Amino acid sequence: MTDYGAISLTGRKKDVSQKEMTFSEKLYLPGIIKGMGITLKHFFSKKVTVQYPDEKREFSPVYRGQHILMRDENGAERCTACGLCAVACPAEAITMTSAERKPGEEKLYREEKYASVYEINMLRCIFCGLCEEACPKEAIFLTEKISNADYSREGFIFGKDKLVMKPEQQVL
Amino acid sequence: MPKVTIDGVSIEVEAGTTILNAARQIGGDLVPPAMCYYSKLKGSGGKCRVCLVEISKGSDANPNPMPKLQASCCTPIADGMEVKNMTSQKVQDMRKGVVEFLLINHPLDCPICDQAGECDLQNLGFDYGAQKTRYQEGRRTFDKIDIGDKIQLHMTRCILCYRCTYVADQLTPHRDHGVLNRGDASEISTYISHAIDNDFSGNMIDVCPVGALTDKTFRFKSRVWFLKPYRAHRQCSHEKCNGQVDLWMFGNDVYRVTARKDDYHEVESFICNECRFEHKNKADWTIEGPRKLEKWSVINQGKYMKRTAEVNIDTEKALLLGRDQDRKRLSMVTPEEAKKK
Numbered sequence: 001m002t003d004y005g006a007i008s009l010t011g012r013k014k015d016v017s018q019k020e021m022t023f024s025e026k027l028y029l030p031g032i033i034k035g036m037g038i039t040l041k042h043f044f045s046k047k048v049t050v051q052y053p054d055e056k057r058e059f060s061p062v063y064r065g066q067h068i069l070m071r072d073e074n075g076a077e078r079c080t081a082c083g084l085c086a087v088a089c090p091a092e093a094i095t096m097t098s099a100e101r102k103p104g105e106e107k108l109y110r111e112e113k114y115a116s117v118y119e120i121n122m123l124r125c126i127f128c129g130l131c132e133e134a135c136p137k138e139a140i141f142l143t144e145k146i147s148n149a150d151y152s153r154e155g156f157i158f159g160k161d162k163l164v165m166k167p168e169q170q171v172l
Numbered sequence: 173m174p175k176v177t178i179d180g181v182s183i184e185v186e187a188g189t190t191i192l193n194a195a196r197q198i199g200g201d202l203v204p205p206a207m208c209y210y211s212k213l214k215g216s217g218g219k220c221r222v223c224l225v226e227i228s229k230g231s232d233a234n235p236n237p238m239p240k241l242q243a244s245c246c247t248p249i250a251d252g253m254e255v256k257n258m259t260s261q262k263v264q265d266m267r268k269g270v271v272e273f274l275l276i277n278h279p280l281d282c283p284i285c286d287q288a289g290e291c292d293l294q295n296l297g298f299d300y301g302a303q304k305t306r307y308q309e310g311r312r313t314f315d316k317i318d319i320g321d322k323i324q325l326h327m328t329r330c331i332l333c334y335r336c337t338y339v340a341d342q343l344t345p346h347r348d349h350g351v352l353n354r355g356d357a358s359e360i361s362t363y364i365s366h367a368i369d370n371d372f373s374g375n376m377i378d379v380c381p382v383g384a385l386t387d388k389t390f391r392f393k394s395r396v397w398f399l400k401p402y403r404a405h406r407q408c409s410h411e412k413c414n415g416q417v418d419l420w421m422f423g424n425d426v427y428r429v430t431a432r433k434d435d436y437h438e439v440e441s442f443i444c445n446e447c448r449f450e451h452k453n454k455a456d457w458t459i460e461g462p463r464k465l466e467k468w469s470v471i472n473q474g475k476y477m478k479r480t481a482e483v484n485i486d487t488e489k490a491l492l493l494g495r496d497q498d499r500k501r502l503s504m505v506t507p508e509e510a511k512k513k
Contacts, residue, residue: 082283083395087473098392113284113392136283 064127064142067120069164072110077164078139081115085131085140093124094131111137118163122147122156174251178202178225179259191244191255192223196436203436204257205267205296207274207381208333209245210438216338217245220331221270222296226263229254241266264300271301277312277356278382279328280305287383289396289470292437293331317361319349320369322388322449323377327359330384336360336376343372343442360384371410374448378431378439389449390428396420397470399427401463406447406456413444418463419454426452432463 024030050057070078081098099116101109108114125147131140150156173184178195179202185194193211195203204225209217217223224241232252241263244255257263274293282288314327332351337360340347352361377385399420408415420428429448431439451457465471 080283081392082288083398084283087395087397087470092474098394100392111281111284 059144063144064129064132066122066143066145066147067125067131067158067163068141068143068169069115069118069160070139070141071165071167071170074107075167075170076107076110077114078110078137079115079118080111080113080137080139081118082136084134084136088130088134090128090130091124091126093121093126095119095121115160118160120158120163122158123153174249174253176249176251176253176255178255179257185249188248191225191227191242191247191249191253192217194249195244195255195257199435202257204244205292205299206245206436207292207296207331208335210335210338210379211436212438212442213335213338213342213379216333216335218243220274220333222267222274224263224266224270226256226260227253228256228260267296267300268302271297272306274331275301275305276307277328278331279311281329285326285329285383286386286391286396287329287380290437291383292381312356314359319361320373320388322374322445324386324388324391325360326384326386327361329382330360331382332358332360333381335379335381336385339376339379339442340373343375344370346370371444371446372412372442374445375431375439375442377448378433381437387428387430387448389452390420394422394427397473398422399471400475401465401471403432403460403463404457405460406451406458408444408447410444410446412442413447414441415443415447416441417443417447417457419457419459421454424454426454426457428452 072078081096083096086092086094086096095117096115096119097117098113101112101114127142129142132142174187175182175184176191176194177183178191178198181198181202183194183198185197189197192204192206192209204223206217206223207220209220209223221243223244225244227238227242227247229235230238230253231250233250235252244257275297278293282291282294285291288294312328317325317327319325334351337347337350340349349361351358353359374387377387380386399422402419402421404417404419406415406417416432418430418432419426420430429443429451431441431443431448434440462475
């Protein structure tokens, strides 16, 4: 019969014993000094954490963060509420209602139909980028911005106030 | 009875049947698509050139092939005729060209158009069209004409199939609209912007293969693939209408009412305007069950097509719906609650 207790699959198996401690072990001081030495060594080694948000890690060029609803070169919203992002969304995070553009609103909305309500439930969103891929109007993109944390559930449902591109973000 | 062979499949049909109708009797993939032909409307067909087929053997009496492709919707069969549709490369190339021609003046505003998702031209373009347009000139545009508060006319999307004018001729007592001008300037219009008001005018919405005529009461309300179609009926007082319709619902809300359509997207029976526009309330209808759609239709997306019984789950409300304070935004409320706001 195989003695399974003797096999170490990882090679790191150690026998635990409850031997009586030696005199130097009983003193504790050598152990504490050894431990402090290790701590001191790490003071001077390279840090693994970064001081976010003052300092940011380098992102992958294909990183997908918070969504943005784009404006065109005249500042009009590109989204026409066609619903393709919502139908493409595997997490069913996107909801919208559409409305008809009234005369005089041509500067606000690019097409004759626009999204009067556009909401992304960030609790559901898995940042897969399929909405970006489905969009026929180049209206929705996933930016490099990390989506903020919040205290309430309601705060995670991003409406047009948070999603639509701010005028100062526009690069012409 | 004369015998015709379409794509290698033989069928005996009555003399005088057109090739398209013979193919529809066989069914399946070999049926040529049709944008203007409508079996319920007399005289329709012959305009869009989408249904052209190759006739590789004229008949037993004259076995020569026909020199040019023939419109299957208005060519009657002859005994021993052999037709090639899907098996002919010539037909495939032709159809690609015809789709390109149909799309020359079509605005391609599918993201805005209410017909998107159930549009015959979209299907045709998907099946046969090229990926890119080669057309660079400006597209034909029209001044907007208001033809009443029920029907929206987008003349730019029209492909001039003339189906709607046949509806006006054959279903309604007097003709309200027709085609003005000629050639590529021709347009569907009511004469001097008369509003269309008769009991069956709404059928031109269903008959239109593109989004040129759409339901104004449903305009921009939702996209068809977010709605679930149900077969339903009601007792209709109009003598020509049997009240059998499709209800397009979201939750318990009726968004629009259309006539029932068959495999070739043709209306099974025309319905009156009262059924179509006036009864957008679930209580007015007897629901028979979900409508079956083609397997590849986008409308199937994310829906169970089995008939679902309504269930009331006996538990705390908070477990099912969450806390009230968390449900202030649209995404988290039921459609009924959203309506109240």
